[in-house]
Amino acid sequence: MPNSQRVTERTVEKLQRQQAALAAFGSFAFRETDLQKILTEAARICAASLEVPFCKVCRYRPAEDDLLIVAGCGWKPGVIGGVVSQANETSPQGRAYVTGKPVIIRNIITANDLALPEFYAEHGIISTVDVVIPGFDGKPFGVLEIDSPSQHQYDVHDINFLTGFANVLAEAVATATRVQALRESVEQKNLLAEELQHRVRNNLQMLASMLSAHARDEAGVAGHSVDAMIRQVTILAQVYDSLLGVGLSKTIDFAGYLDALCVSMPGLQGPRAHSVAIHCRADRLLLDLDAVTSLGIVVAELITNSYGHAFPDRDGQILIDLALDSGGKTAMLTIHDDGIGYRPQDGSSRRGLSLCRRIVARIGGTLELQPGAGTLWAIGFPAAA
Template structure:
């Protein structure tokens, strides 16, 4: 019975399950390919939409650039015309006929004016009184044209003004050029130019029927206009346009026109006359590009959303098929939570450890500080106790004070040390030499103390004995090396030869002999004991010399390593 069931399973069920699993895998691959295709299409469609929008915006910017160029072209054409008239007047102002009788001026002026048909008149005006000395026409110049004459005495620069308005048809452009003789301006040439020439320039520049060109003077009066000039010339520009161009030399503007249409344009202010040339078009042409840009973006966004929705359906379907992995995911999440708790516990432990380390550092600094203060108190007590003693009795107290001071100085450097376990021996020796020289009157006695040392970190258990050794050897040098006012030098050298250090203290005094060594047995005994304590070795001076060399370990070195080493001389 069991054999028959196994046979049935092998011959029918297993192939069916294999086929189903293979079909499911093919369907899953199809889902993945479709989802990948949709995922790739979404950013492509979005990119195409934004590209279309950028192109449409570029078209809008091209229109703005076109308007700016047309306004600049109109301003340059007008400036060229005005500069041409100024040059003609300057040529007349240089004629000798202006210095002679009025008849000669009128004859020369009529001859020149016949070559410039657009001139409405030419007059010679006295700069001081404003009186017309000669004129080509009886009615020229009108009183309005003499407004700029008084200012020409100080500026000596030509001026240009426009006289237009409903009562001044077609209007004139007034040019005033000073006549300079011997560096002084006494007369002024005042000419009039037909302002209709400005309208001709504006009409020639307005090739596009949809383009609106406007020319206005610095006061905001319309001098020429390509559209409805009969109702605009001589009137003020609109308040909205005046607000847009105020205190600006060029730029863009949007707003209503004189006829009430919404326009967009560009303006340029002339450097020669400060007149404003503007070019504008109907705002609807630009709005058309803006609307197209918006609709392109909306279409791209909508299509992207549709594709994203289809992609979401595929993703949801795939997720539903993969629900069999939820238990594994839950186990992984539980493991992650366990890891998080372990990490939190570890961080808390590390925080407590850092806190304890910080408290230990503060405690050590406080201990070093208190030890230093206590040693200084002991020094002060010894000094007070030795004040009433004679010099021979006071010497042991002074020696004790110096030795205690050496220890206190070590604790001071430890208090300021970053690692609280070592000091910079070079810094220590520098301070020690200054203090010893001051205590024994080194400068007054002519004894020079020289330090030649490398920067070297020395641990605490080595620093204190080395401090005592340096104090003892320096005390011997100051006391006995320079008797009877003898001058000299004390040299302190420190070198590093990893993992050892070497300290040499020498002087060029009278030198030592065996009897001197016997007399100073206590100090040298202390030095030998201290060298032995730090596991170092000492080389004592020969007869007639006073050079002590101490070798000592810098770090964890076997104390016996130095005993068999030969102490060579330091360079």
């Protein structure tokens, strides 16, 4: 077999190996979410594909203007995690980073214009190739470098492989970084929700316990009054629980929140001989956290009033309706029961309604009692989140 044919066959075999390695890495990298594992596997595959014992991935650090070795293959302990060079043209890595072009050093001993760290000599490094790893924020992520203790003759296929590999690595880094940022955001939100839930519930339980102790010391009307206060505290706790159930964010779907609140309200009312059904119909509406919380407190108070006064001797139903106007700028929330009708009373009930009006006014809305059968409360408020 002619020598030229053997060379051609070896070249084809090498290209096939490199293409298979690139495909295998791409498949691995886009399944894996751990960035460190991706970088380490990249170094291993690059070294194996180009038949060299050493490879490293260097990340650019803007504040220090240097290149930090974040992953590698074949190096002694202590190399990974250290700085290889500044990001300037005094080093092979820095030159590649600054120029954006591959840098091939076939013999670093004769390259007198390079500043090299001591571990190169410790590992007997003779030749290096550096290519830039593109970035996803306007600046390159860093540099991918292979190193060998013997002088290599790298051809255009090797450079193309390394460049292509660096591009795939850049996409994998961008994906893993986005996934990690999303995971951290979700974890932070979950921790915030758990902490808020823990604190609110503890405070309300403490208040309920104090009121319970006070109720045991009271008799007659006073004791019943305190029992009602305890029920209100428990309902307030449910307002927060329903809020956490739909997730904490800058804006919340008020329709979903209303559904959750209405489902939980019957179980929080006192024992009664007759049943009361709650039905909720709501258009999707995004509101900010303050508006949702305020409206939730008012809805819970008005539902509780209906339970307590609208159906003294029969079954009944309460209808909750949330609708947007045609322009989508204002919303109307109604709480309508088919009971005996609203009868103003002195005492806590009146004070409760006065508080509801103040809460609604705080979000730029109004609370009005509408004429008709039963009791119909109408809350108009701005629909903008």
